Amino acid sequence: MQDFKSLANQYKTALLQDVIPFWEKYSIDWEQGGYFTCLDRAGQVFDTDKFIWLQNRQVWVFSMLYHQLEQRDNWLKIAAHGANFLAQHGRDAEGNWYFALDRAGNPLVQPYNIFSDCFAAMAFSKYALISGEEWAREVALQAYNNVLRRKDNPKGQYSKAYPGTRSMKSLAVPMILANLSLEMDWLLASDRLDAILDATVQEVMTDFLDPERGLMFENVAPDGSHLNCFDGRLINPGHGIEAMWFIMEIADRRQDTQTIQRAVDVVLNILNFAWDSEYGGLYYFMDAEGQPPQQLEWDQKLWWVHLESLVALAMGYRLTGREDCWDWYQKLHDYAWSRFADPEYGEWFGYLNRRGEVLLHLKGGKWKGCFHVPRALYLCWKQFAAL
Template sequence: MRPDFELLARRNRDELLQNVLPFWLEHSQDREYGGYFSCLARDGSVYDTDKFIWLQGRQVWMFAMLYNKVERRAEWLECAVQGAEFLRKYGHDGNYNWYFALTREGQPLVQPYNIFSYTFAAMAFAQAAVATGSDEYAMIAKRTFERILEKRCNPKGIWNKAYPGTRPLKGFSLPMILCNMALEIEPMIDKQLLDDTIAECLHEVMEVFYRDELGLIVENVTADGQLSDSFEGRLMNPGHALEAMWFIMDLGVRLNDKALIDKAVKIALNTAEYGWDKEHGGIYYFMDRKGAPRHELEWDQKLWWVHVESLITMIKGYQLTGSKECLDWFERLDEYTWSRFKDTEHPEWFGYLNRRGEVLLPLKGGKWKGCFHVPRGLYQCWQILEKCK
């Protein structure tokens, strides 16, 4: 029996508009220094005031995007702009090298070693430029995107701790995020550059990191695109692969490429089956390609973003192809995610569960969890489910 898509759409919409967004609007905004607190306890109280650039950028993006696409609410625009101004003033070194962390007041704490500070700054200023019409915001987005392309072969630069030349590896994360970011920043960049970036990222994701012999995506390959029998080379991150597949589906729609969409759906289904914990349910955080023990102690945790992004992928796969397998996975993931990550006593969702699906950390935000995956997932599922009616 088909689920009640209208009911599911309304549940996602109401959770977003009545629960999650008000939580971040009320608790995260720093009214004194600007920007956002992301280290929020279960009830929204602030337990640390350091500010992490990629979470700042994500929240600017979120509220600007919702202002642009859902409703032109003044409080959403105000929230986005005050965060963008904090980033504009303090987030970079003057040449759009974006720091990783700042003090509450905006003093640099951690050097610009993390390329995702750059990617989310670019996305933030692209959406903020659309929301405000600011030429300066558009310029910042464009300049930051250029810096990303300059750094993509060695994203950490001088802060790369790997010894050069012994085992050079390249990672899946950057081409994956560029698949999504290219469309976000489209109004600010040259069409040929956009087309070239999309083509390069599609090749990397679908022909280099996707391994036909496995039917799965690996996290790291050698510089010449081969598998590596090492901790990094054997690493599998099912959540990354599943999130990437809805980015690829969006590109498939953009390019009118049904074969690309179908391939993304196939990879998503393979990944969900591979990553699902057959004993306790939920999707593992990290796995080993050869079944060897992982060195990350959190390997068997169940994380919010993995499950939220997987929900988007499966309902989008169903909407675009009518795949019953996608719908079945969506219903399984929907039950698991809403019954375990949603906090029934306080707003926003938990982020970290143990393997058995019990809350491991009661925080609502921290160094890695901010105003992004939960609200973006609710928005995406709401929009897609309305098309499935």
């Protein structure tokens, strides 16, 4: 018999006694608003720029904990601190969310894609839910409608692609829309929500999933066909696996066991494809045909890829009881906890080299903030508590 109780406790303890205290202690910019995310191993700030994805994600994390775990005054205060800063500085005159600000909130990088808007919608939806603030609800809906408006041309005027030569669509857009729409279910009419969820599940599981190989492709032609080029052959294992637990959540809500089983199959196929048989861990990027990937960091081992895999496997096992799911869970658990977690200084490392050695000692930066680690710890805790 698996000891689910001690696993649940391991995740709960790591979340509440290690990871969240790290961000509470080091990341809040009480002087100028928002959060610092560029933190070294010991939590010291090494860059004060503020990246909109990470600012919004941190608002979401503290709002989520307040809503789903415990109504701690400090969590509400931290969420409000970020939300107020972002509402004041985060958007241009048309309501598009910037990519980066300086410490004081002056824009540094244009609103060049819709993911800033996605995370804003997530953050302000959850913050509106816990605060009851009408303005936050309006910010959430405006950001969400922005995402829907821009989803077919996510970079708009900032796209570097020459129009009409090689049209592609990216898995990132429908997968994040699936998760985002579930996050916003309390704000959306049920028929609208169902229509969006139907369309995203259909697109992810039809256009991006290669039925013969059972792999999730990162980019496909508009009709779902494959393109023989760097971008067309790209497999991003972490993205594919994260998309599958989003799909599992939607399917579980609808009691659609067939889609749950298909999603679990895809997770296991990706793991078999992307596991480094020599050094362990999952590759960051791969080429579907085994050609050299264009990303020079392709063989690094990243925190979020392994954490999203733990969530997908824990959820998949809870929903199906499949032994192959459990076997993979144990393998990933042993790898991730022994290499990414930092019991000495707290939180998790983000970047390992192929051999599994720490490559950068940072705990946060331009891409790593208070999001994947706490969300995964919370979700895994809840899966094992339910088991």
